[in-house]
Amino acid sequence: MAKKVALLQGNEACALGALYAGCDFFGGYPITPSTEVAEVLSNELPKNGGKFIQMEDEIGAMASVIGASLTGAKALTATSGPGVSLKQELIGYACIAETPCVIINVMRGGPSTGMPTGPGQSDVMQAMWGTHGDHAAIALTPASCQEIFEETVRAFNLAEKYRMPVQVLYDEIVGHMRERIEFPEPGDLEVVDREAPSVSPEEYKPYDSTKGQIPPLAAFGSGYKFHVTGLNKAADGFPTTKAELVDAEERRQIAKVMDNIADIESYEEYLIDDADVVIWAFGSTSRSARYAVNELRKEGIKAGLFRPITLWPFPAKRTAELAEQCKGIVVAEMNLGQMVYEVERVAQGKCVVVHEGRVDGEPINPGQIMNKVKEVI
Amino acid sequence: MAKRYELRFSGAGGQGLITAGIILAEAASIVESKYAAQSQSYGPEARGGASKSEVIISDSPIDYPKATIVDACLAMTQEAADKYANGIKDGGLLLIDDDFVKRVPEGNFKVLKMPITRTAKEEIGREIVANVVALGAMIALTDVVKRESGEKAVLAKVPEAFLDLNKKAYNLGYDKIKTLMN
Amino acid sequence: MAYDYEKSIRPGKLPHIWCPGCGHGIVMKGLIRAMDACELDRKNTAIVSGIGCASRLPGYLDCCTLHTAHGRAAAFATGVKMSKPDMNVIVCGGDGDGTAIGGNHFIHACRRNIDMTYIIMNNFIYGMTGGQFSPCTPTGDKASTTPYGNPDPIFDISKLAIGAGATFVARTTAFHATQIDKLIAEGIKHKGMAIIEVLDDCPTTYGRRNKFRSVTDMMKRLKDIAVPVAAASKMTAEQLEGKVLTGVLYKEELPEYTAQYADVIKKAQGA
Numbered sequence: 001m002a003k004k005v006a007l008l009q010g011n012e013a014c015a016l017g018a019l020y021a022g023c024d025f026f027g028g029y030p031i032t033p034s035t036e037v038a039e040v041l042s043n044e045l046p047k048n049g050g051k052f053i054q055m056e057d058e059i060g061a062m063a064s065v066i067g068a069s070l071t072g073a074k075a076l077t078a079t080s081g082p083g084v085s086l087k088q089e090l091i092g093y094a095c096i097a098e099t100p101c102v103i104i105n106v107m108r109g110g111p112s113t114g115m116p117t118g119p120g121q122s123d124v125m126q127a128m129w130g131t132h133g134d135h136a137a138i139a140l141t142p143a144s145c146q147e148i149f150e151e152t153v154r155a156f157n158l159a160e161k162y163r164m165p166v167q168v169l170y171d172e173i174v175g176h177m178r179e180r181i182e183f184p185e186p187g188d189l190e191v192v193d194r195e196a197p198s199v200s201p202e203e204y205k206p207y208d209s210t211k212g213q214i215p216p217l218a219a220f221g222s223g224y225k226f227h228v229t230g231l232n233k234a235a236d237g238f239p240t241t242k243a244e245l246v247d248a249e250e251r252r253q254i255a256k257v258m259d260n261i262a263d264i265e266s267y268e269e270y271l272i273d274d275a276d277v278v279i280w281a282f283g284s285t286s287r288s289a290r291y292a293v294n295e296l297r298k299e300g301i302k303a304g305l306f307r308p309i310t311l312w313p314f315p316a317k318r319t320a321e322l323a324e325q326c327k328g329i330v331v332a333e334m335n336l337g338q339m340v341y342e343v344e345r346v347a348q349g350k351c352v353v354v355h356e357g358r359v360d361g362e363p364i365n366p367g368q369i370m371n372k373v374k375e376v377i
Numbered sequence: 378m379a380k381r382y383e384l385r386f387s388g389a390g391g392q393g394l395i396t397a398g399i400i401l402a403e404a405a406s407i408v409e410s411k412y413a414a415q416s417q418s419y420g421p422e423a424r425g426g427a428s429k430s431e432v433i434i435s436d437s438p439i440d441y442p443k444a445t446i447v448d449a450c451l452a453m454t455q456e457a458a459d460k461y462a463n464g465i466k467d468g469g470l471l472l473i474d475d476d477f478v479k480r481v482p483e484g485n486f487k488v489l490k491m492p493i494t495r496t497a498k499e500e501i502g503r504e505i506v507a508n509v510v511a512l513g514a515m516i517a518l519t520d521v522v523k524r525e526s527g528e529k530a531v532l533a534k535v536p537e538a539f540l541d542l543n544k545k546a547y548n549l550g551y552d553k554i555k556t557l558m559n
Numbered sequence: 560m561a562y563d564y565e566k567s568i569r570p571g572k573l574p575h576i577w578c579p580g581c582g583h584g585i586v587m588k589g590l591i592r593a594m595d596a597c598e599l600d601r602k603n604t605a606i607v608s609g610i611g612c613a614s615r616l617p618g619y620l621d622c623c624t625l626h627t628a629h630g631r632a633a634a635f636a637t638g639v640k641m642s643k644p645d646m647n648v649i650v651c652g653g654d655g656d657g658t659a660i661g662g663n664h665f666i667h668a669c670r671r672n673i674d675m676t677y678i679i680m681n682n683f684i685y686g687m688t689g690g691q692f693s694p695c696t697p698t699g700d701k702a703s704t705t706p707y708g709n710p711d712p713i714f715d716i717s718k719l720a721i722g723a724g725a726t727f728v729a730r731t732t733a734f735h736a737t738q739i740d741k742l743i744a745e746g747i748k749h750k751g752m753a754i755i756e757v758l759d760d761c762p763t764t765y766g767r768r769n770k771f772r773s774v775t776d777m778m779k780r781l782k783d784i785a786v787p788v789a790a791a792s793k794m795t796a797e798q799l800e801g802k803v804l805t806g807v808l809y810k811e812e813l814p815e816y817t818a819q820y821a822d823v824i825k826k827a828q829g830a
Contacts, residue, residue, distance in 0.1 A: 005406075005407055006407070007399065007402050007403045007406055007407055007413070007415070024642075025638070025641070025642050027638055027641075043827070046820075046823050046824040046826075046827035046828070047827045047828055049824055049828075051641045051642055051820065053637065053638075053641050053820075055634060055637070055667070056634075056663050056664060056666075056667035057663055057664075059631060059634070059664075060631070060634035060637070060663070060664050060667070061634075063627065063628075063631040063634030063635045063637075063638060063664070064634055064635070064637050064638030064641065065638060066627075066635060066638065067607070067625070067634070067635035067636060067637065067638025067639040067642070068638040068639065068641060068642035069638075070625065070638075070639065071638075071639055071642040071643040071646070072642075072643075073642045075638070075642075089628055090628055090631065093627065093628050173416070173442060173443070174442075176416060176417070177414055177415060177416040177442050178399060178402055178413075178414070178415040178416070179406070179412075179413070179414050179415075179439075179442075180406035180407060180412070180413065201602075220605050220623040220625075220639060220643065220646065221602070221603055221605070221623065221643045221645070221646045223602050224602075224623075225601060225602055225621055225622055225623050225624075226623065226624075227569075227617070227618055227624045227625075227626070228624070228625045228626065229618070229625075229626035230626065230627065230628055231626070238572070238618060239618070284442065287439075287440045287441050287442060288440065288441045290440040291440035291441040294440070363441075363443055365441065365443075365445070366440075366441055366445075
């Protein structure tokens with residue numbers, strides 16, 4: 001049977017992807033250009049008995065999401081750069097308290113109010129480092145409406161599996177454009193539910209990693225009484241300042257991501273095998289880059305595209321391999337230089353690494369990328 | 378049809394041109410299973426000032442989702458014509474509502490004139506369907522989707538009480554342009 | 560026979576972190592008695608707090624406890640209650656946590672009239688950070704950041720809560736220990752946002768800077784300024800100068816937020 005199709009905005013696709021993943025709580029605050037995610041969910045969630053709440057501010061929205069997640073809900077918030085800036089402290093809380101949740105960031109220009117209706121890709125370092133203290137991060141960067149749907153589902157899966165906040169970053173262009181979506185049927189995409197504790201409430205410790213890197217999280221109200229705090233804590237969840245316990249916990253929380261990169265990583269390559277120049281681009285910019293690759297190939301220039309879908313953890317291994325095999329990497333991103341520094345770091349001088357950026361509210365167009373590639377050749 | 382075809386609907390915010398763009402994208406990508414990407418101007422300019430909606434239609438997946446050089450452009454107001462008719466490619470098409478666009482933009486493209494808003498008002502009796510008249514006209518002008526596909530997408534979009542009205546508007550726009558072109 | 564508090568306290572978590580003479584322990588015992596009186600199922604009770612001395616309270620109690628970030632307790636608690644409306648939700652924290660950094664969440668939780676009981680321990684100071692002035696430090700008083708006396712006017716927390724839409728607002732003091740549990744219990748039973756303001760003492764960072772030589776002096780002051788609502792109605796404005804009304808200050812039955820949202824669900828499902 002033909003799949004159900006519709007022409008949808010990226011933001012609408014995101015909301016429907018969340019529902020597919022089993023999202024049953026949304027806490028948000030209106031902000032351009034992400035608001036359609038909230039609008040769709042305010043309509044759809046209660047139909048399934050889910051909850052939608054518009055909170056008093058961005059911080060409250062993030063707090064409500066963590067609170068709901070601790071009761072077992074699959075919880076989501078959607079915002080843009082300024083909202084993520086406000087949420088940063090609590091993103092760190094979700095990291096240290098190991099509370100699954102998904103944060104959508106529809107990226108616009110910045111800093112500050114910037115250009116609310118213009119696209120940007122300037123929040124990519126914020127997605128990694130945007131909270132104080134050491135922590136791991138997972139961030140996904142879909143490039144089309146279909147992929148926004150699918151990556152939103154995957155974000156929930158990763159959040160639940162790794163017990164942590166996961167960000168989905170897409171720029172205003174894909175957030176607001178409309179494309180055809182083919183709706184996956186139930187079962188077409190994997191949906192991961194939270195692992196329940198295997199021990200009795202009396203034996204349960206929320207951070208007991210003796211049986212695995214990621215301890216199961218019980219839900220409030222399910223018979224398990226336990227303590228959750230933003231302080232450094234021992235396996236039982238209660239605060240500790242014992243050096244060895246604090247150190248082991250901090251390291252485990254990063255290792256649970258970095259040891260599982262193969263499971264989390266996702267990227268797409270296009271005409272990369274014989275490429276002299278690799279364009280390294282994500283989100284809507286990767287679409288311009290693909291267009292540029294095709295045009296450059298017509299001119300006899302061997303260009304290829306590397307498109308990270310998982311942006312964090314950084315695809316270090318593959319990027320390093322590409323640096324070995326090509327003459328140059330052009331990092332195209334709608335900012336004045338962010339991911340390019342990561343690419344330079346892992347390229348270790350083995351090839352030329354250049355940046356093509358733009359922050360005027362206009363997308364990076366194929367011509368710009370083509371010119372940059374020609375400079376490298 | 379070229380592999381990639383770019384259309385721009387421009388006019389004043391509130392004229393329903395974003396909807397017209399969405400219907401065209403639906404006609405292409407849902408009714409005909411082509412690839413389509415629709416985008417639009419956001420912000421204050423979308424409420425009263427010049428507003429635009431762009432549709433890219435292609436036989437293969439669309440990489441760059443914004444207009445590069447426009448194959449066909451609609452301008453319903455002078456402001457829109459001044460602001461958005463500049464990106465039309467050589468040999469491209471510009472359809473203007475000539476009651477409102479008095480200063481015709483200059484360029485190496487073919488200009489067609491039709492009193493779109495007046496047609497909706499006088500021949501359909503409802504100015505509000507001017508966007509659907511314009512949509513029929515643009516499809517007739519470009520053949521970017523089949524006539525029936527456009528009609529099907531229009532009828533799928535509008536409330537049941539307005540089916541006849543919109544069907545009439547769409548076909549009126551379509552026929553007027555075909556006559557004009559012959 | 561002595562009251563059995565131990566069954567409500569997590570084994571091995573005492574002694575608590577509070578200074579000798581601090582009133583927070585009195586409030587915690589009041590909360591335990593109130594939970595007992597209301598027969599709250601501890602497995603189905605979430606106690607949520609922010610940051611500060613008072614916010615350490617949940618960690619001692621054998622419930623589902625959530626020690627959040629500074630000021631955010633009411634917003635976390637809103638997420639818990641919205642997601643699981645059948646849970647009993649109790650929030651506790653201090654005056655700085657609740658009305659300065661958390662002021663926005665505090666007033667909006669009141670406005671929604673979401674069913675929770677918020678115990679706000681007002682000791683007129685930021686205790687944990689060493690005694691900086693809070694929105695509740697009396698004008699003119701000394702704090703570590705008001706060496707010349709506090710120039711700021713204060714918040715009246717109970718009035719703020721009433722103005723913001725809380726439907727049950729009561730006040731007492733750490734001196735009036737036997738009233739604490741009764742007001743908290745009444746708050747728990749109330750369907751909607753219940754604010755219980757407990758005027759508290761901080762001998763370490765507030766008392767010593769403001770000429771309260773001993774804990775007894777501080778407690779005596781709490782005793783002296785408190786005037787029950789009923790008694791106040793027979794007193795003149797002059798007699799009420801410098802006094803604080805105690806007891807149930809406001810009570811009203813209005814639609815509760817999660818019940819309102821249950822109606823939204825019914826409408827969305829076509830009822």
